[in-house]
Amino acid sequence: MATVRVNGIDVYFERAGDGPPLLFFNGSGATLETSAPIIEQFQRQFDVVAHDQRGLGRTSIPPGPYTMSDYAADAAALLDHVGWATSAVVGISFGGMVAQEYAVTFPERVTRLALLCTSSGGAGAASYPLHELAQRPPSEQAAIALTLIDTRFTPEWLATHPRDRALVDMRAERQPSSGDRRRGELEQLEARSHHDVWDRLPKVAAPTLVACGRYDGIAPMANGEAIAARVPHAELRVYEGGHIFMLQDRRALPEVLDFLEAA
Numbered sequence: 603m604a605t606v607r608v609n610g611i612d613v614y615f616e617r618a619g620d621g622p623p624l625l626f627f628n629g630s631g632a633t634l635e636t637s638a639p640i641i642e643q644f645q646r647q648f649d650v651v652a653h654d655q656r657g658l659g660r661t662s663i664p665p666g667p668y669t670m671s672d673y674a675a676d677a678a679a680l681l682d683h684v685g686w687a688t689s690a691v692v693g694i695s696f697g698g699m700v701a702q703e704y705a706v707t708f709p710e711r712v713t714r715l716a717l718l719c720t721s722s723g724g725a726g727a728a729s730y731p732l733h734e735l736a737q738r739p740p741s742e743q744a745a746i747a748l749t750l751i752d753t754r755f756t757p758e759w760l761a762t763h764p765r766d767r768a769l770v771d772m773r774a775e776r777q778p779s780s781g782d783r784r785r786g787e788l789e790q791l792e793a794r795s796h797h798d799v800w801d802r803l804p805k806v807a808a809p810t811l812v813a814c815g816r817y818d819g820i821a822p823m824a825n826g827e828a829i830a831a832r833v834p835h836a837e838l839r840v841y842e843g844g845h846i847f848m849l850q851d852r853r854a855l856p857e858v859l860d861f862l863e864a865a
Contacts, residue, residue: 605660608679609672614660615653615680619645622713622863623689625677626652627697627704630732630794631787633659636776640848644692647859651689653680655700657786666789670797674704678711690862691808692716695729695821695845696790699797702806702829706799709807714862716811717829719821719845724800726828729821733791744774750819752844769849803832810836811861813854815847 605612616634624644628637633654644650654661655673677700681689688711693701698720705712721729730750735743748755748770760767779787810833814826823840830838839857843850848858 606680606683608683609676611656611662611664611676613653613656613662613676613680615651616641617649617651617684619648619650621648623686624648624650624862625681625686625689625691625704626650627677627691627693627700628652628655628658629695629697630790631658631779632694632697635659640694643855644859647863648690651680651684651686653677655790657789658783663782663786663789666785666792668789668793670699670703670793670799671707673700673793674707677704678708681711687711688713690714690716692718692858692862693720694718694848695720696794698821699723699729699794699799702799702803703797705808705810706802706805709805712806712808714810714864715806715808716813716858716862717826718813718858719815719818719826719847720829721797721821721825722800722803722829722832723796723798726800726803726832727822727825728797729794729825730819731795732820733788733795736788736791740778751846752815752850753817753819755844766850769846800832803829804834806833806836808835809864811858812836812838813847813858814838814840815843815845815850816840817844818847820845 812830841847841851
C-alpha cells in the first residue's frame, strides 16, 4: 500500500501477488476497497498493480473536468514508478474503457489485454449513459439499475434465482457517497460519457480477449462484438450473465486468468 505523486495528483495504489506483471483497471465508482475480492483473484496468479483512479477512493480528487487520456496517463506514470516497461492489462467496465485508451496510446507497453463488459464508444456504440442516470431520483435509479446489471433481473426472476438475488442485495448495501467523493464519481462519469476509441482500436498491438455477458444492460453484447471485430488479434467470449458475469458464470474468471497468463 502506497501513494505516489504523478501528473499533479496523489495516486493510491497497491501491489501484491506473484507471477507475471498485471495492471488492473477498476469500474465506475469502484475503489480498491470495494473491489478487493475480485482483485485478490488476479493476485493468485499475477503480480498485480491496481490503483484508485483519480477522483476515487484514497486518490486525490482534483478539479475537473477529467479526460480518458488523464486516466491512461495516470496509469502509465504509475507503472513508470514501479519500474514496469510492459505488463498484461485487464479492465472491467469503465476500467475496460481506460484499458482501451491505455492500449491505443501505449501499445508497446501491453503484452496481453483483457477487456471485460465494456464499450468502445463511437461507431462501436457507447455503454449506458450512467451520467444521465445519476441525475434521476434515487428511487428511479434503483429500478433502472436492476435491469442494467442483467436484463433478466425482474422481481419475478430474482424471486426464483436466490444467487442472483444475493448479488443484487450485496450491491444495494453500498452506502451512497457525498461531498468531494460524490464530485469525484460524477467527474468520472462525465469523462466516461466522452469515451471514444473506435477509430484508434486498430492500434492495439497485443493479443486481446473481449469478454461480455449475454444479458448485460450497461455494455450490451453487441458492443463487445464490435470491439472484437475492430481490434487485431482479438477473440470474443460470451458468458451467461449480465454486467457482473464474472460472478454469475463460473467459467469466466478462470478463462480470463488463463488468457492473460498465456505466453
